[in-house]
Amino acid sequence: MxxxxxxxxxxxxxxxxxxDKVIIPHGLIMDRTERLARDIIRDMGGxxxxxxxxxxxxxxxxxxxxxxxxxxxQNSDKSVPLTVDFIRVxxxxxDKSTNNVRVIxxxxxxxxxxxxxxxxxxxxxxxxxxxxxxxECNPKMVKVVSLxxxxxxxxxxxxxxxxxxxxxxxxxxGYALDYNEYFRDLSHICILNDQAKEKYKV
Amino acid sequence: xxxxxxxxxxExxxxxxxxxxxxxxxxxxDKVIIPHGLIMDRTERLARDIIRDMGGxxxxxxxxxxxxxxxxxxxxxxxxxxxQNSDKSVPLTVDFIRVxxxxxDKSTNNVRVIxxxxxxxxxxxxxxxxxxxxxxxxxxxxxxxxxxECNPKMVKVVSLxxxxxxxxxxxxxxxxxxxxxxxxxxGYALDYNEYFRDLSHICILNDQAKEKYKV
Numbered sequence: 001m002x003x004x005x006x007x008x009x010x011x012x013x014x015x016x017x018x019x020d021k022v023i024i025p026h027g028l029i030m031d032r033t034e035r036l037a038r039d040i041i042r043d044m045g046g047x048x049x050x051x052x053x054x055x056x057x058x059x060x061x062x063x064x065x066x067x068x069x070x071x072x073x074q075n076s077d078k079s080v081p082l083t084v085d086f087i088r089v090x091x092x093x094x095d096k097s098t099n100n101v102r103v104i105x106x107x108x109x110x111x112x113x114x115x116x117x118x119x120x121x122x123x124x125x126x127x128x129x130x131x132x133x134x135x136e137c138n139p140k141m142v143k144v145v146s147l148x149x150x151x152x153x154x155x156x157x158x159x160x161x162x163x164x165x166x167x168x169x170x171x172x173x174g175y176a177l178d179y180n181e182y183f184r185d186l187s188h189i190c191i192l193n194d195q196a197k198e199k200y201k202v
Numbered sequence: 203x204x205x206x207x208x209x210x211x212x213e214x215x216x217x218x219x220x221x222x223x224x225x226x227x228x229x230x231x232d233k234v235i236i237p238h239g240l241i242m243d244r245t246e247r248l249a250r251d252i253i254r255d256m257g258g259x260x261x262x263x264x265x266x267x268x269x270x271x272x273x274x275x276x277x278x279x280x281x282x283x284x285x286q287n288s289d290k291s292v293p294l295t296v297d298f299i300r301v302x303x304x305x306x307d308k309s310t311n312n313v314r315v316i317x318x319x320x321x322x323x324x325x326x327x328x329x330x331x332x333x334x335x336x337x338x339x340x341x342x343x344x345x346x347x348x349x350x351e352c353n354p355k356m357v358k359v360v361s362l363x364x365x366x367x368x369x370x371x372x373x374x375x376x377x378x379x380x381x382x383x384x385x386x387x388x389g390y391a392l393d394y395n396e397y398f399r400d401l402s403h404i405c406i407l408n409d410q411a412k413e414k415y416k417v
Contacts, residue, residue: 010286012285012286012288012291014289014291048396053271056297056298059265059271059275059296059298060275063271063272063275070399070400073224073399073400074400074401074402075224076224076226077225078226079226079397079398080400081396081397082396082400083396084268084399085268086267086268086271086298086317088317180293181260181295182291183291184278184282184285184294184296185282185283185285185286185291187282
């Protein structure tokens, strides 16, 4: 995987020795997100959408995606209600084969007819558990949009309805992805090098 | 004392047709009182003031959901842009809480904080609470006294809007975007029954629209 050299982009100086490559530039993320918004409106628009943000990683992608969705709504003929809500999903592994997921926050789940928006799907198990929880609330339609999906042998095979990018199983930071609360001020998605994994360790 | 951009009670505001306003809202709004670009410019300055006072040390930015998320995202973008140009990398934690108020009788105002990481993790950090609008101020005062028990290094509150209202407790945030009249405002961070999220300017809702979009 080649990616781009850091010095072709604006990367904060204090990260210059921490990153290998830029693999998804910020502008490309925004362009892809703009198209995802259009595809989503095509399938779900015209009816009340509940946009469910999976915190904490999801908020940046959520905010940008919603800006594009709102821009499309601005130019439609009617006003469509757009509810936003926020949930946290905590996973508990009691043993390696179980993956219990707890949903925290959000309004009454019974009020849902929605779209779920995480930043990255890796194994897919969290999303599968969340979806089965939501189906008990009888939404009209549930769709999942994920900015990134990782190619990993640990994947359960689950694929979101809308995918921004499919990425390698590498250590990624930037845009929505922080590393121990660092790299939030990095707008491109990059690969973290090994020295930096130690340097920013908690 | 925090400085703020004052929108006067007799503020005329701007005619809708001088701006891009979604066509389906044209009969629902009286005036544009704070255009989106002005919100962004003021937010940019708030970010600078905040970094001046709190930068250089681990900041925990606490977003008060749900109304606060739009202003939170824009403010944080400006803060991150400033961090990009500093000499060192400063950790910036984001976290999200919901505040629900319960009024058992008219003189009590109990506030419950839901979500967020362990509040004990705030100890020793610079905490920035981000809110969309402060009206009576009581919610914020209760939240602040809850947070003080966690021994943060510093706690500051930034609110995009502060309403001039007789119901105010007198509480003023540390950073204020705009001080606004006690009118029915929609747009940008402020929805009305989940409508008006697709309106980027802050406007005054007219009376017919209050009925029209009622739940």
